[in-house]
Each structure stands twice: as structure tokens, then as C-alpha cells.
Amino acid sequence: MRHFSALNTIKTLLTASAAAGLMFASASALAQAVPGVLRVSAIPDENPTELQRKFKPLGDYLAKKTGMKVEFTPVTDYAASVEGLVNNKLDMVWFGGFTFVQAKVRSNGKVVPLVQRLEDASFRSVFITTSKDITKLDDLKGKTLSFGSESSTSGHLMPRAYLLAAKINPDTDLKRIAFSGAHDATIAAVAGGKVDAGALNISVWEKLTNAGKVDPSVHVFYTTPPYYDYNWTVRSDMNPKLKKKITDAFLALDKSTPEGKEILELQKASRFIPTSAANYDKLESVARASGLLK
Numbered sequence: 001m002r003h004f005s006a007l008n009t010i011k012t013l014l015t016a017s018a019a020a021g022l023m024f025a026s027a028s029a030l031a032q033a034v035p036g037v038l039r040v041s042a043i044p045d046e047n048p049t050e051l052q053r054k055f056k057p058l059g060d061y062l063a064k065k066t067g068m069k070v071e072f073t074p075v076t077d078y079a080a081s082v083e084g085l086v087n088n089k090l091d092m093v094w095f096g097g098f099t100f101v102q103a104k105v106r107s108n109g110k111v112v113p114l115v116q117r118l119e120d121a122s123f124r125s126v127f128i129t130t131s132k133d134i135t136k137l138d139d140l141k142g143k144t145l146s147f148g149s150e151s152s153t154s155g156h157l158m159p160r161a162y163l164l165a166a167k168i169n170p171d172t173d174l175k176r177i178a179f180s181g182a183h184d185a186t187i188a189a190v191a192g193g194k195v196d197a198g199a200l201n202i203s204v205w206e207k208l209t210n211a212g213k214v215d216p217s218v219h220v221f222y223t224t225p226p227y228y229d230y231n232w233t234v235r236s237d238m239n240p241k242l243k244k245k246i247t248d249a250f251l252a253l254d255k256s257t258p259e260g261k262e263i264l265e266l267q268k269a270s271r272f273i274p275t276s277a278a279n280y281d282k283l284e285s286v287a288r289a290s291g292l293l294k
Helices: 002-031 048-066 078-086 097-106 118-122 153-165 183-191 202-210 240-252 258-266 277-289
Strands: 037-042 069-072 092-095 111-117 125-129 144-147 176-179 197-201 219-223 231-235 272-274
Touching (some): 037 048, 037 078, 048 240, 048 258, 078 097, 078 231, 092 097, 097 153, 097 231, 097 277, 111 240, 111 277, 118 272, 125 153, 125 183, 125 202, 144 153, 144 183, 153 183, 153 197, 153 277, 183 197, 183 202, 231 240, 240 272
Parallel strands (some): 037 069, 037 092, 144 176, 144 197
Antiparallel strands (some): 092 231, 111 231, 111 272, 125 219
């Protein structure tokens, strides 16, 4: 009897375990496509805590305007943001210009940029250093330099492009190049003496310097010409009515209202404007010419 009872107990435990496994699998599948939930993320060009802080008021606003629950999920790297959107694990992503191009190529053109900040139509990168001997790009020859993420528009692609335009090949003319992973990390690497210079997003540079969070010895020695950068992108198969609701919500943000002022200031935007894939054609050409997109 004891043997029979033990077998029954094992069967019961196995059945319960299998049922729990099925419930977990179902829950996981549902979590990837829950009706009424807008799944949002952003390239990790700053630390996750800062990205969450910046998005919270915007997420609340979009929830109110769309009637959906808005969930923000940080990703570990730039590639994960692309794969998340392309593979239907995310519905909308804050991309840099280069990551948008990567998503466009990866999805065979099945992603659509909806809006960008006014500032993104003429975005710039800055090169920084603590050295008094570095005053122009040519002075970087034989020195060490940190980019941000390899997939960053303003922290790698465009700084590299302008270096190449100045007849400086980062891979052969510099002593060493590094990738910090994020713009704030690039500033820290330069300030800490880990590299002689760094290249990063002008918006993050201005935000941190204005907040007094940058060592005074770190300074800008070169600012690039303007180019198109960040945008909010969705898949082309998103419901047209939802696309319009999201677009209209962004375009309606106004600094004259307390809500609009808070959101726009956190997003470092004077206002949002419509954008299109064609705005990023030049970036795609630059990426291909630089060997960063094949």
C-alpha cells in the first residue's frame, strides 16, 4: 500500500508540475501579445534608471491618449531593441537614426518612423577631451578614443564618418578605440583618464554639463555638422488608427501646458514633428560606406 501511495503521490506531483509548466508557457506567450497593451522600449544610450525616469510621464500620457496600458521594457543593448520590434516583442521603440536603419534593413522595410523631435532634424555629436594638446580632429592621431555603442548614430556612426572625412581612419590612425556602451559612460571614461578623447551625443553632453555632473576639465574640441537622428518607430503592420493616435499624441505636446512641459523637457525636445524613412537615407549611405552596414 505504501508503494502504491508513493506512486500516486509522484503522479500527482508530476501532473501538477506539468500543468504549472503549461500555465507558465501560456502566460509567457500572452505576455508577448496582450490586447490593449502598448509595449515600448528605447535604445540604451543612457543607464536604465534614467531611461525609465524619462519615459514615465510620457508613458502615462500615451496611455491616456490611446486608451491602452503602456509598458516600458529596457533592453540590454541596441541590437535587442531592433530584434524586439522586428520580432513582434515590442510595438514601439525610440531608435537612433542608425538603429532605425538597421531595423529597416532587418525587417525588409516593414518598420515606420512616426515622429522625431524638432532637434533631431539637425542633430550633432561632440568630441571631448581633458587634454590641452587636442584641439582638432587631426590631433587624435596616435591617441585613444572612446565611442559609445557600436550601433549608436551620434556616438559612433557619425563621429566615425566625420573622422573618415577628415582623412583619419579610427582603426589605423588612432592608438586604440573603445566602446563605452553609452554616452554618459563615454564622458566618465574621458574624465577618468581611460581614454584621451570621446565622441558622444550633444544632447546628453549638454544635459549633464548643465546639471553640473561633468568634471570641468572635460571640454568639447569639435562639434560635427548636423544630421538626422532619433525617432519613434513602429512596425508597418500596426493598426492605422493606433498609429494616428500615437502620432497625434506626440504632435499635440505643448510646453504651454504643465504636462507637455514636463514631458518635452525630459525628452529634451522643443516639440515633436512628423518624420519619414527618407530622412534617414543619408545615414544608410554613410553606414554602408563606413562598412558598418552590409
